[in-house]
Amino acid sequence: MNAMFRLPLRRLLQYAIVFIFLPGRAQTQDAVLENYINQGLKNNQGIRQQGFLLERNLYALKEAKSFFLPEVNFNTSYLDSRGGRKISIPIGDLLNPVYSSLNQLTNSSVFPQVENVSQTFNPNNYYDAKLRTSLPVYNAEIIYNSRIRKEQIHLQQAELDVYKRELVKDIKLGYYACLQAKEAVTILENAVTLARENLRFNQALVRNDKAIRTVVSRSENELIGLEARLEDARNQSLSAVAYFNFLLNSPLDNPVELPSVQQADVPAGITGEGRREELVKLESLSRINALSEQLAKAAALPKLSTFIDLGSQGDFVKFNNDTRYYLFGVTLDWRVFGGNRTQHRAKQAALEGKATSQQIDQVEQQLALQVETAENRLRSAARLFEASKSQTALSLQYYNDQQKLYREGQLLYIELLDAQNRLIGDQLQQSIAYLTIQTRSAELERAKASFVF
Incomplete structure (x- = not known):
């Protein structure tokens, strides 16, 4: 019977092994998470879409620059009347x-x-074939269009970086959710093992007329309840793994490498801070609005271009010195009156620029508030974790004392169950509190834009 008394205590110590800290485990967890982040950044469908949009804007800039180069067109016509x-x-x-x-x-x-x-x-049986080479000498609209295209690349790059940062945060949160689900399953598996051993112990007491049948029924009901909670925890773990694989663009049932949770080091905060891409986007948009205003005003400026035609015209099929010709010219296009369209477009762009400026001020305040809130939530999570560790240690000691009294026949089984349920709840709460710290740390990292791609 002494061996039977010692077995649950050993199992209980295994049940608490989740919170034993081994040096080097944090580095393993960080390395695994970093690999998953790199995989997500490489394979995510949204990243690929944003990359295509960025590449499209690069070609748009090349298109805008091509307007500065000569343009050669071949044109021919044949007339019979x-x-x-x-x-x-x-x-x-x-x-x-x-x-x-x-x-x-x-x-x-x-x-x-x-x-x-x-x-x-x-004309009858007449042809005209020519190569026309045209070149813009001065066109302010081409200049500002090229600058706008270039700024749109910066805007799209900032949009891509925003998406990447959100994806990194989501991957980290998804990974921590998988860890939390795994820890819950481990805790409940140990609880089920302990409940089964308590059931066997109570059955032995009943067989030896040391207890009444009720304690066995209560033990069986407790075991059924824990097994149901364990099944629910396993389903939640499968859902967390499926969502995490979705973020990585991997098959939903791919196994996720989840090292043991390291709870020795609690992050106190994020020291580095980067430039938020949301502000970069708005600043780029503000510059685009300023260039759009200049583009609108440029419509009122003259456009000077030149061209030269090298061709042949005459009776069909005939080609000689008499049919060949060249034609050189310079064109000037200057809108004299356009119903004030240019002024109206310039004012629209100017007002859009003012609205963007106000939006930048508002977003700066919102982002500062987001950082302050994330720091406060991280500090609160750290304090809650420290409190949960203390509570779990107290519950473990209390359960050991209650179990000892129960096996000495000095305690009712319902009181032992109360201590056991309190211990399970506190251990689950400690696991949740620790992984909440990781979640709050990821949120603060996102708020400060401190993750380096």
């Missing part, structure tokens, strides 16, 4: 009297009679 407007040319009326006089003077018919000519305006 019948009818239409005509012009009469009285060649016969003008030349025939002269030709008749010449024939009489020479006593010959060398000079024939000529018919009058009727020529249509539309």
Whole structure:
């Protein structure tokens, strides 16, 4: 019977092994989490979409810069017509009297009679083929469009970084949720083992007429309840793993490497602080608004360009020195009046810039409040964890004392169950409190933008 008395105590010590701290475990956990973060940043579908949008903006900038280069176009046309407007040319009326006089003077018919000519305006069997090379000499709209495209790249890069930071935070929270679910399963598995041993102990007491049958029934009910809680904890663990794999763009049932929880070191805060990409986005948007205002004003400026045509025109299929030609020109386009459209567009862009400036001030205050709140929540979580550790140690001592009294026959079984349930609850609460610290630390890291990609 002494061996039976010592067995639950050993199991209880195993039950508390979750909170034994081994040096180096924190580094293992951090290394595993870092690998998962890298995997998520590499495989996440949202990151890929943002990357495609950034690449699109890079090509848009190249497109805008291409307007500074010469543009060469080949153009050809062929015309064949019948009818239409005509012009009469009285060649016969003008030349025939002269030709008749010449024939009489020479006593010959060398000079024939000529018919009058009727020529249509539309060309017949006519082609025109040319290469036109055009080059903008001065166009302010092209300049500001190029600058806007360049600033849009900065905006999209900031958008990508925002998405990455949110993903890193979600991966960390998902990983801690998996750890928490695993710890809950471990605690409840140990509790079920302890409940089974208590059941066997009570059955032995009943067989030896040391206790009544009620304690066995109560032990069986307690075991059934713990097994149900264990099953629920395992299902929650499966759900947490599925969500974590979803963030990594992996099969939902992939196993997650979860090292033992290290509770020796409690993070006190995040020392580094970076520039929030939300502010970078708004500042880039403000610059785009300023450039848009300049672009609107540039519509009122003259546009100067030049071109040269190298081509051939004449009867179809004929190509010689007479058909070849070149044409050089300079064009100036200057809008004299446009119904004040330019002024209205410039004012719209100016007002958008003012609205963005006000939004920047508001977001700066919101982000400062977010950092302050995250720091306070982390400090509160640390204090709650310290309190839960003290409470768990007290509950463990209390349970050991109650178990000793019960086995000496000086305590009712219901009082032992109360001590056991209190211990299970406190251990679960301690696990939750510790992983809450990790969660609050990840939230503070996100608020300060201190994670380095």
